[in-house]
Amino acid sequence: MMETLQIIPEEDEIWSKNKDILKDVVAYVDVWDDFCMNYSEIWREKLEDLGAKVQRRLTKSVTHVIYKDGQARVVKIVTRVVKFYRKNLIFGEKRKIVNF
Helix, strand or coil: CCCCCCCCCCHHHHHHHHCCCCCCCEEEEEEECCCCCECHHHHHHHHHHCCCEEECCCCCCCCEEEEECCCHHHHHHHHHHHHHHCCCCEEEECCEEEEC
């Protein structure tokens, strides 16, 4: 019986194939942990590595909001943006995704 070897692609090869997977995403990130540490920058970098555009301000061009234990004003602003622009936003909070 002949054994077959599985070839595992190099990490760089996997990255290069997926670097544009989020090319149509314009994201706003507000991610904090339970101890008031801001992890937004780490997530911004990860999203940009995958091809997303990341905004520093919540504008009408934003299509996705990545949120965990962030500032309460962000929830209010997202709600206003959705109502005012009658726009669907993907809003993630504590592992839940809600499509307005």
